[in-house]
Amino acid sequence: xxxxxxxxxxxxxxxxxxxxxxxxxxxxxxxxxxxxxxxxxxxxxxxxxxxxxxxxxxxxxxxxxxxxxxxxxxxxxxxxxxxxxxxxxxxxxxxxxxxxxxxxxxxxxxxxxxxxxxxxxxxxxxxxxxxxxxxxxxxxxxxxxxxxxxxxxxxxxxxxxxxxxxxxxxxxxxxxxxxxxxxxxxxxxxxxxxxxxxxxxxxxxxxxxxxxxxxxxxxxxxxxxxxxxxxxxxxxxxxxxxxxxxxxxxxxxxxxxxxxxxxxxxxxxxxxxxxxxxxxxxxxxxxxxxxxxxxxxxxxxxxxxxxxxxxxxxxxxxxxxxxxxxxxxxxxxxxxxxxxxxxxxxxxxxxxxxxxxxxxxxxxxxxxxxxxxxxxxxxxxxxxxxxxxxxxxxx
Numbered sequence: 001x002x003x004x005x006x007x008x009x010x011x012x013x014x015x016x017x018x019x020x021x022x023x024x025x026x027x028x029x030x031x032x033x034x035x036x037x038x039x040x041x042x043x044x045x046x047x048x049x050x051x052x053x054x055x056x057x058x059x060x061x062x063x064x065x066x067x068x069x070x071x072x073x074x075x076x077x078x079x080x081x082x083x084x085x086x087x088x089x090x091x092x093x094x095x096x097x098x099x100x101x102x103x104x105x106x107x108x109x110x111x112x113x114x115x116x117x118x119x120x121x122x123x124x125x126x127x128x129x130x131x132x133x134x135x136x137x138x139x140x141x142x143x144x145x146x147x148x149x150x151x152x153x154x155x156x157x158x159x160x161x162x163x164x165x166x167x168x169x170x171x172x173x174x175x176x177x178x179x180x181x182x183x184x185x186x187x188x189x190x191x192x193x194x195x196x197x198x199x200x201x202x203x204x205x206x207x208x209x210x211x212x213x214x215x216x217x218x219x220x221x222x223x224x225x226x227x228x229x230x231x232x233x234x235x236x237x238x239x240x241x242x243x244x245x246x247x248x249x250x251x252x253x254x255x256x257x258x259x260x261x262x263x264x265x266x267x268x269x270x271x272x273x274x275x276x277x278x279x280x281x282x283x284x285x286x287x288x289x290x291x292x293x294x295x296x297x298x299x300x301x302x303x304x305x306x307x308x309x310x311x312x313x314x315x316x317x318x319x320x321x322x323x324x325x326x327x328x329x330x331x332x333x334x335x336x337x338x339x340x341x342x343x344x345x346x347x348x349x350x351x352x353x354x355x356x357x358x359x360x361x362x363x364x365x366x367x368x369x370x371x372x373x374x375x376x377x378x379x380x381x382x383x384x385x386x387x388x389x390x391x392x393x394x395x
Contacts, residue, residue, distance in 0.1 A: 012077050012084060012131055022208050025079040029070070029088050030216055036063045036099035037220045037290075041297040043103055048298075048314040054168065055106050059113075060294065061175040062156075064287045066095060066120045069145075071209045072279075073128060076138070087127055094120050110167065114160035118153030121178070125149055141194050144186035152177040182280050206279045207266035210286050214257055217293035221250045224297040228304035238365070242307045245369050246300035249323075252375035253293060256330055259383050265337045278336065285333040292326025299323075299368065307365030316359055323371045324352050327378065344385065348378035 040063065044056040070091055077084045098116035101109040125146045132139055152174045159170030187193035225246040232239045269278045299318040311319065331345040351374045359367050 012081050022205065022212065023074075023079045025085050025088050026071075026074055026209070027212070029092055030067075030212060032092050032095045032099065033063065033067055033213065034216050034219060036095065036102065037217055037294060037297075038223065039099050039102040041220060041224060041294050041301075044295065044318070045298045045301055046103075048318065053317060056294075057291070058168070058171050058175055059102060059105055060291055061179070061287065062113075062117050062171075063099070064290070065175070065178050066091075066098070066117060067213065068283050068287075069121065070124065071206070073124065075205050075209070077128075083131060087124065091120055091124060094123075106167065110160040111157075114156040114171075118156050121149040122146065122153050140192060141186065144188050144191045144194060145181075147188040147191055148178060148181040148186055179284075204266045204269070206282060207269055210265075210282055211258070213286065213290060214293070217290045217297075218250055218254055221253070221293055221297040221300055222247070225250070225300045225304060228301045232304065238307065239304070242304045242365050242368065245365070245372050246303055249296065249300065249368075249372040249375055252372065252379040253296065253326055255379040256326075256375070256382060257289070257333075259379075259386075265333070268337050281336045282333070285329055285336055287329075289326060289329030289333055292322055292324070292329050294322075295325055296322030299371070302364055303368035307363065307368070309364050311359050311362055311364055311367050313360065315364060316356065319364065319367050319371060320352050320356055320359065323375055324349055327352070327375075342382055342385075344378045344381040347381075348374050351377075 040056060040060055043059065044052060046052075047055065070088070074084070074088070079085060079088060094116050098113055098120070101113040101116065104110075105113040125142055129139060129142050129146065132142070155170050155174035155177060159167045159174065162170060185193040225243060229235075229239065229243045265282070269282065295318055299322045302315055302318060306315075327345050327348045331341050331349075334345070335341050352371065355367065355370050355374075362370075
């Protein structure tokens, strides 16, 4: 999204003379997405089928896209300015309604969910265009974004009016529309194309915004564990051990991301010749990474609430899929940051694959303990390797 200086700089744009910091307005805005992530994990927990997983995936993509586009806007525009602040609060209200409709998004509240999503994407872009005025250099880019979001919004509304597989297909097309658009520079007939080299963003701010969303998702994982433990009939040794297993799993996920790569990520994007291009990759990798945390939160509830039960096939997707998706997303993220895929993550994925064949003969708690052990091992190995690499570089 082009951020070259306009002929008349808008008073709403952030100053590029100093590093942008995440504002209280942005932190407040993220609170709505704590609720949205909770709703998504509960939806998946209640629909542990292949269809339920696909539905949850589409809903998650919509939630993430609404947050992502807003995060880019607040990278360019000053969120403490009253007009931007009011826009954020307006989006928050609509997002709150959208998140409330999530459990029935494929049911009676499909139109509410789709309408809210369309209103967020199209409404925010329209407001930016009106605020900038005709002469600003950002205008052509936002016109292209408006065109793409309008097409996507139409697909979401049509899907809400349809049923069954047709709704699933139309909503999938809507998701694909907005995820592909940045890859082709928002190229649209008659409106031209943007180049990632023109998306001059504040790398530190964008990296921090992504990190804060990871914290939001990890908070949901801890919340799921705490609620499930609170509902346990007896706080016997077994229940306490399952809580410890899920807690260590959350710590491992935090360690794997924040201890080994989050600071390096900010440095890489800040010093890149194409920060916009890397920023886009950050968002594509984080949508996978956070999805892994959401699925892992479902696994945590299963481990604490159904730990003594034998693993049913429907549980395997969450118990093994959550950690696997997180490892895969983290591997993609670190490939963007460091230029290679960590062997520890590949080893972790192989270890999870080895658990799968005999997992159905074990209890839920046992499989949960095994996946946590894998995650802890990957986090430790990655941390040790990273520290040794830094020590060598220092000498």
